[in-house]
Amino acid sequence: MSASAAEASNDAAKPTDTERLQTHLAAGGLASQLLGAWLAGPGSQAQRRMLTVLDAHNSSLQATDAGPTPPKT
Amino acid sequence: MPAPRLQKLDLQGFRSFGTGRQTFNLSPTVTVVWGGNSQGKTSLAEGLEFLFTGQVARRELLASAKDEFAESLRNVHIPAAATVFVEAHIVCPDGATRRLRRTLVDDFKGSSACTSRLELDGAPCTEEDLATQVGLKLMAPPLRAPVLAQHTLAYIFSVAPGDRATYFRAVLDTQDLQDFRNAVAALETALPPPVFPELAKLAAIEAIPELAAIAKKVRAAKTSAELDKHLSDALEVLLVAADIPAKPSRAERSEQLNAALEQRRSQTFPTGLFARRPFTGWSGLDTSLADTLKVFERERQHVEAETRRLITLFKAALAIEAVDGAHAPIDCPLCATAAALTPARISQFREQVAANKAYQEAEKATAEALRELDGTLLTLAQATIQALPRFARETAIARREQAFTMARLRRLVPDTSLVAAWSAAYRRLRRAAGSLQASVGAARGQITAALGDLTHWQDTAALLAILDTVPAEVAAWEVAQLAYAESVRQLSETLQAAVDQSANTAGWLDLVNVARDPTPLWQAMERQRGHAATIKALQGALKEIDTAIGKVTDEKFGTLSEDVRSWWERLRPDEPSFFDAVKRRSAKARRNIDLKVGLSAHSDRSDAQLRDAVAVFSQSQLHCLGLALFLARTVAEGMGFVVLDDPVLTSDDDFRPNFEFSVLEALLDAGVQVIVLTQDYASWKNIGHRWDYRGVSQFQLVRDDPVIGTEVRSQKDQLSSILAKAQPFIKSHDAEQRKQGAIELRQAIERFCKEMLVRERHANGDMQAAIADYDGKNFGDFKTKVLALLTNDPSHSGKLTTAHNNVTPGPHDDRPPSSAQLKVAAGDIKALKKAYLD
Numbered sequence: 070m071s072a073s074a075a076e077a078s079n080d081a082a083k084p085t086d087t088e089r090l091q092t093h094l095a096a097g098g099l100a101s102q103l104l105g106a107w108l109a110g111p112g113s114q115a116q117r118r119m120l121t122v123l124d125a126h127n128s129s130l131q132a133t134d135a136g137p138t139p140p141k142t
Numbered sequence: 143m144p145a146p147r148l149q150k151l152d153l154q155g156f157r158s159f160g161t162g163r164q165t166f167n168l169s170p171t172v173t174v175v176w177g178g179n180s181q182g183k184t185s186l187a188e189g190l191e192f193l194f195t196g197q198v199a200r201r202e203l204l205a206s207a208k209d210e211f212a213e214s215l216r217n218v219h220i221p222a223a224a225t226v227f228v229e230a231h232i233v234c235p236d237g238a239t240r241r242l243r244r245t246l247v248d249d250f251k252g253s254s255a256c257t258s259r260l261e262l263d264g265a266p267c268t269e270e271d272l273a274t275q276v277g278l279k280l281m282a283p284p285l286r287a288p289v290l291a292q293h294t295l296a297y298i299f300s301v302a303p304g305d306r307a308t309y310f311r312a313v314l315d316t317q318d319l320q321d322f323r324n325a326v327a328a329l330e331t332a333l334p335p336p337v338f339p340e341l342a343k344l345a346a347i348e349a350i351p352e353l354a355a356i357a358k359k360v361r362a363a364k365t366s367a368e369l370d371k372h373l374s375d376a377l378e379v380l381l382v383a384a385d386i387p388a389k390p391s392r393a394e395r396s397e398q399l400n401a402a403l404e405q406r407r408s409q410t411f412p413t414g415l416f417a418r419r420p421f422t423g424w425s426g427l428d429t430s431l432a433d434t435l436k437v438f439e440r441e442r443q444h445v446e447a448e449t450r451r452l453i454t455l456f457k458a459a460l461a462i463e464a465v466d467g468a469h470a471p472i473d474c475p476l477c478a479t480a481a482a483l484t485p486a487r488i489s490q491f492r493e494q495v496a497a498n499k500a501y502q503e504a505e506k507a508t509a510e511a512l513r514e515l516d517g518t519l520l521t522l523a524q525a526t527i528q529a530l531p532r533f534a535r536e537t538a539i540a541r542r543e544q545a546f547t548m549a550r551l552r553r554l555v556p557d558t559s560l561v562a563a564w565s566a567a568y569r570r571l572r573r574a575a576g577s578l579q580a581s582v583g584a585a586r587g588q589i590t591a592a593l594g595d596l597t598h599w600q601d602t603a604a605l606l607a608i609l610d611t612v613p614a615e616v617a618a619w620e621v622a623q624l625a626y627a628e629s630v631r632q633l634s635e636t637l638q639a640a641v642d643q644s645a646n647t648a649g650w651l652d653l654v655n656v657a658r659d660p661t662p663l664w665q666a667m668e669r670q671r672g673h674a675a676t677i678k679a680l681q682g683a684l685k686e687i688d689t690a691i692g693k694v695t696d697e698k699f700g701t702l703s704e705d706v707r708s709w710w711e712r713l714r715p716d717e718p719s720f721f722d723a724v725k726r727r728s729a730k731a732r733r734n735i736d737l738k739v740g741l742s743a744h745s746d747r748s749d750a751q752l753r754d755a756v757a758v759f760s761q762s763q764l765h766c767l768g769l770a771l772f773l774a775r776t777v778a779e780g781m782g783f784v785v786l787d788d789p790v791l792t793s794d795d796d797f798r799p800n801f802e803f804s805v806l807e808a809l810l811d812a813g814v815q816v817i818v819l820t821q822d823y824a825s826w827k828n829i830g831h832r833w834d835y836r837g838v839s840q841f842q843l844v845r846d847d848p849v850i851g852t853e854v855r856s857q858k859d860q861l862s863s864i865l866a867k868a869q870p871f872i873k874s875h876d877a878e879q880r881k882q883g884a885i886e887l888r889q890a891i892e893r894f895c896k897e898m899l900v901r902e903r904h905a906n907g908d909m910q911a912a913i914a915d916y917d918g919k920n921f922g923d924f925k926t927k928v929l930a931l932l933t934n935d936p937s938h939s940g941k942l943t944t945a946h947n948n949v950t951p952g953p954h955d956d957r958p959p960s961s962a963q964l965k966v967a968a969g970d971i972k973a974l975k976k977a978y979l980d
Contacts, residue, residue, distance in 0.1 A: 086319050086694060093690035100326075100683035100690070107322050115325055116332060123329065127676050 099126050145782025146277045147233040147815050155217050155226035156192065156246070157185035160851025169839035170233075171810055174818045176826035176863075177843030178870050182852030183819040186843070187289050187787040190817075193228040193244045194272070194280060194287040196258045201250070202284040203297055208253045215256055216249050219849045235277035242267075242276060281779050282312030285772075288781040292788055295768035299756050303734050310724065310735045313775045314698040319691045326684055333680075335673050338666035343652035347376065350649040352383055366664045373657045380650065396657035399650060406645040411554055412544045413641060415533035416630050421623060423525050424616060427518065427609055434504075434511045435602045441504040442597070444497050450597075453498045456491040459483075505596055515609075516589045522616070523582045526575050529623065531630075534572070554640040560633050567622075567629035574622035578615040584608050692729060699725045702774060709770035712804040713797055718742040719759070721767055722752055737767065762794050773809070783815035792822070802828050810836060823867065842866055846972070861897060861975055864890040865968060872964040880958040884949040887964060890971050891946050892921055895928040897979055902931055921946055934977050941970040 087108060094101040099122070106118040151166040153159045159182065166173070177183045188198045192215065201211045216226050226246040233239050240263055247257045260267050262275060273279045280286040285294055298309060311317060348357040356376045363369035370392060377395035378388040384402050388395050407413060445453075455476070459465050462475055468488055471481035527535070533546050541547070548561075555561055588605040642648040656663050703723040710721040720740050727734035739759055740750035755767055769789055776784050790798045802825060809816050810833075820826055830840045842855040844866040855862040864886055871883030896916045903911035916924065925943075932938035945967040948959055959967075 086316055087322070089694045089697065090319055090322075090687075090690050093693045094686060098683070098686065099679050100686040103326055103683055104322065104687075107325060116329065119326065119329055120332065123333075123676055123680065126679060127672055 099123075102126065144235050144277075145780060145813065146235060148230050148783050148817070149233050149239060150231040151186075151190070152229040153186065153189050153227075155220050155224050155851075156189045156228055157215060157217060158182040158845055158848075158852040159185060159189070160217060160849060160853075161220050161224045162850065162853070164852065164854045166841055166854060167839065168815070168817065169837050170815055171836040171838065172806060172816045172818065172829065172833045173839040173841070174820065174826050174829040175841045175843060176820055176823055177845075177852075178821055178866065181843040181845045181866070183787055183821065183843060184291060185852060187291055187785055187819055189228040190230075190785050191287045191289045192246075192258070193230055193242065194278065196244060196260065197255065197286075199284050199286070199289070200291065200293050203293065208250075211250045212252055213249045215246055217851055219851070232276055232278075234275065240276060242272075277782070279779070281775070281781075282309075282315075282317070284309075287785075288776045288779075288783060289785040290769070290772050290787060290789060292765075292791075295765055295772065298737075298768060298771060299764055307733045307735050310699075313771075313778075314695060314702065315779075316691070316695060316698065319694060323684070323687050323691060326680070326687060329680055330677060333673065333676060336666065336669040338662070338669065340656065340663040340666040341670060343656050344663060344667070346649040346652040347656065350380070350653070352379055353649075353653075361667070363664075363667070366660070369660055369664050369667070373653070373660055376653060377657055380653070392657055392660075396654050399657075400654045403647050403650045403654065406647050407641050408544075410641045410645040411550060411637065412546050413634065413637060415536065415541070415544065415546050416531055416634065418531050418623075418627075419528045421525055421529035421620065423521050427612060428511070428515065431511050431515060431609070432606055434508055435606070438504040438508040438596075439602060441497075441501040445494075445501045449494050450498065450501075453495060456495050460488070460491055460495065509593060509596055512589045512592055516586055516593075519582045519586050519589075519612075522612075523579055523586075526578055526582075526619065530571070530575060531568070531626075534568075551637070554644065555633065555636050557636060560636055564626075564629040564633045567626040571622045571626040574615075574619040578612075578619045581608060581611050581615050585612065689729075692726065695726060699723070702778070705774035705778060706767075706770045709773045709805070709808070710767065712808055713766045713770060713800050714763070715800065715804075716745065718745055718747055718750075719763065720747060720750070721755070721770065722750075724771075739763075739767075762791060762797075765791050765794070766797065773805070777809075777812050777814060781814065783817065784809065785817045785819070787819045788821060789818065790820075790822075790825070798822070798825055799828075803832060806833065844869075861890060861893045861979070864893055865972060865975075868964075868968060872968055873961055875961075877958045880961065880964060883964050884951070884959050887949040887967050887971065888921070888946070890968075891942070891949070894942075894971060894975060894979070895921060895924050898928050898931050899924060901979070921950075932974070932978070938974060938977065942974060945970045 087104065091101065091104060094104060102122045103119050106122045107115050109118055147170050148168050149170075150168060152163050154163045155161060158180075166175075175183065175186065188200065191198050198211075198215070201208055201214075220226075227243055229241060229243040231239055231241055243261045245259045245261070247259055250256045260269075262271055267275070269280065281288070285297070298306060301309065311320065344357075344361060347353060347360065350357070353376050356372060356379060360369065360372040360376060363372055374392035374395060377392065377399050381388040381395060381398055381402070386398055386402055389398060459475065464472060465475065465483060465488060468483065468485060471484040473480050474482035533541055536544075536546075548565075552558070552561055585605065585608045588601055588608060591601065592599040592605065639648070642650070700723075703721075703725070706724060707721055714720075719742070722738040722740045724735065724737050727736050737755040738752050739755045740747060740752055741758060742748060742750040755764065759767065769786075773784070790801050806816055806818075806829070818829060820829075826840065826842075830838055832838075840856070842859070842863050843852050844855055844862055845852045846865075846869070855866070868883050868886035868890060871879045871886060874880055874883065893913075896913050899916065900911045900913055925946075929939040929942065932942060948963040948967045951957065951959075
């Protein structure tokens with residue numbers, strides 16, 4: 070970084086890496102939702118939050134079927 | 143937030159530094175330190191690395207030679223008890239000055255890392271404290287501290303592609319994105335595929351050759367109704383193939399196939415003969431029997447045998463009113479003996495009858511307990527028989543008729559160990575059953591004898607002894623049953639498969655079970671599809687994230703490239719070869735980072751061809767590029783200071799002015815405190831002159847004695863500087879170099895004399911006296927006055943004169959002084975300096 074650029078960078082509010090990443094992800098897509106879950110709380114619980122996002126994503130895709138005819142008893 | 147500044151450095155015992163604490167009072171702008179070869183420059187640079195990181199990067203970079211660094215941090219010449227430390231006074235972002243000190247605890251040993259103690263203002267501190275209290279956030283490994291040495295410059299060009307990518311990821315500080323990416327990738331392992339027995343059954347159905355086509359439909363069924371229909375069709379296919387007319391419904395067909403399966407299996411091998419009934423109905427023996435028998439024996443002892451024989455007569459006599467109510471002796475009603483029955487005798491009759499009643503009750507209770515016990519033992523014996531395998535209860539003829547033979551079993555199960563294990567377990571089972579039956583039989587024999595003549599039965603102890611063995615026998619029997627069941631389970635796995643293979647019924651049972659109730663299979667298939675969809679979506683998301691991280695990386699590489707170009711242009715302006723960019727090899731590359739440079743035949747850099755720096759740049763150019771990369775990284779990371787150990791190659795004198803002026807100017811403008819270590823004396827002087835107006839500090843490193851170690855001389859100690867400059871020439875075998883050494887020592891003698899004269903004048907009140915007063919004069923001009931001042935020791939005047947003679951050739955003498963002469967002269971000058979000036 071040049072001297073002047075270094076000084077300027079200290080003052081300007083640079084976007085964070087994750088903010089930059091979000092701009093390159095499809096809005097509302099699974100990847101974007103996962104990033105949102107990743108950032109939403111402490112890292113120790115990030116996997117649980119992301120799995121919840123995945124569950125919700127799949128639930129929205131799957132239809133329901135009660136199942137075949139049960140056996141006669 | 144302002145960055146931290148180094149105010150003062152202290153080193154002791156670290157590498158070339160000795161036991162005397164050496165201090166540098168640093169300029170907040172530029173500090174330049176000169177030192178010849180092996181005088182302690184690298185020790186100083188690595189001392190700073192050690193202070194901040196507890197390590198030296200050189201050892202990390204030479205991974206294959208870690209053990210060569212054993213015992214390398216502590217000066218080998220200092221006493222074992224001497225403390226080794228590096229200390230810095232740091233002006234922190236909050237304005238406070240804090241003292242950071244790292245003390246060596248254990249040096250490197252073999253391939254083991256060194257250990258040290260870090261303290262801030264005397265209290266233990268951590269790397270996190272460095273960030274929070276000192277404002278110093280270390281960079282990512284392996285170059286964590288803002289300390290650049292020549293060996294670290296080459297690092298980025300010599301490492302493997304993966305390490306280079308890691309380095310640049312650290313430089314770009316995109317680890318947070320990698321962490322996110324890795325966390326998403328790890329979700330797949332947190333979502334293992336569902337494991338359902340029904341899915342294994344489906345796989346078995348798919349392996350039935352006749353069902354190749356229909357099984358695909360089963361797996362692809364989109365609705366439960368479709369699954370229902372395809373399973374029914376599958377059953378029909380097998381029934382038809384077996385010449386069995388299929389009934390209409392799925393449920394009927396599954397029972398039809400099950401019947402056909404049983405028939406085929408039994409024709410191949412009667413596996414049902416391995417079946418056993420569970421061993422039930424045993425809840426232990428009644429533990430009160432012993433007490434019952436004890437009471438019985440006690441009551442029996444109370445009533446004599448003769449009494450038991452006459453008890454009927456006693457009862458008959460007492461039934462006579464005259465006898466029962468007699469208050470005086472009366473005649474015996476049986477033998478008519480006069481006055482034979484006295485009241486005392488009649489009372490005795492009553493006692494005997496009462497005692498016999500208790501005995502009768504005890505006998506009755508004992509008989510009931512024995513009969514109950516006998517029933518329990520009989521149940522145990524029957525349950526034991528029933529719990530034997532079916533084949534054990536068949537006759538040998540019956541077994542042969544059903545084709546249950548060892549020969550057939552061995553043909554179906556080639557693994558002899560399975561058959562042997564089963565056979566051994568069966569033998570143990572039989573032995574346990576036989577032993578239990580024997581105990582039960584013996585006990586029942588005793589019971590039968592007792593019940594036959596309880597009045598005279600005397601074998602109580604024998605019966606109890608046998609009964610004591612029964613629980614242990616039952617326990618052994620149960621253990622044998624478990625072992626046998628396991629051996630059958632293992633044998634059956636292979637046997638059943640072999641039977642099905644032989645009978646051509648592999649997978650039939652799975653189809654029957656699934657077709658009886660398809661709901662679990664449907665649910666398992668739904669879960670499996672759901673899992674597959676989740677994984678597919680996850681992989682799609684991961685791909686999108688990788689692409690996006692690549693774009694962020696490219697953006698940051700673009701910024702970094704601009705910064706590196708800026709430093710490159712300051713170091714090597716206007717060269718036709720130039721740095722272009724650091725970037726990923728391709729849009730998908732994650733592990734290959736290239737450093738692209740432009741090669742042009744024209745001074746305006748037109749028609750430049752882009753190539754990889756490593757391949758086409760000279761060593762000098764790579765060195766400059768490494769320096770530009772390091773400076774770009776250091777400034778980008780917001781480091782408040784930087785230590786540069788010989789940043790310009792000796793062979794790069796053409797570019798040295800660019801560093802001394804343009805690069806330092808940019809660093810100072812960026813607010814970076816600079817510490818330059820150089821072996822180039824001219825460079826040391828130039829930086830001193832050029833940055834004097836910014837408050838430059840200048841030091842020299844001198845290491846005359848390995849035991850004393852590296853010593854720091856400030857700029858004002860010109861005499862030490864001259865002596866230090868002379869040092870490398872004195873030892874040389876080259877005559878011309880020794881001549882140069884002699885010239886340097888003559889200058890040192892003259893400087894010594896001038897300082898003596900100035901000091902004498904100051905002592906006499908002439909405070910205007912200055913070294914410059916003697917410019918243009920030489921030793922001959924002031925020899926007499928100086929010799930007169932050497933009064934501390936009678937030998938001193940002779941030493942000064944001899945030293946001058948040794949370094950001053952005669953008018954026609956072209957021979958240079960010997961190393962020994964020069965060494966003695968230098969030693970005498972240092973001794974005189976110490977005696978009169980220090």
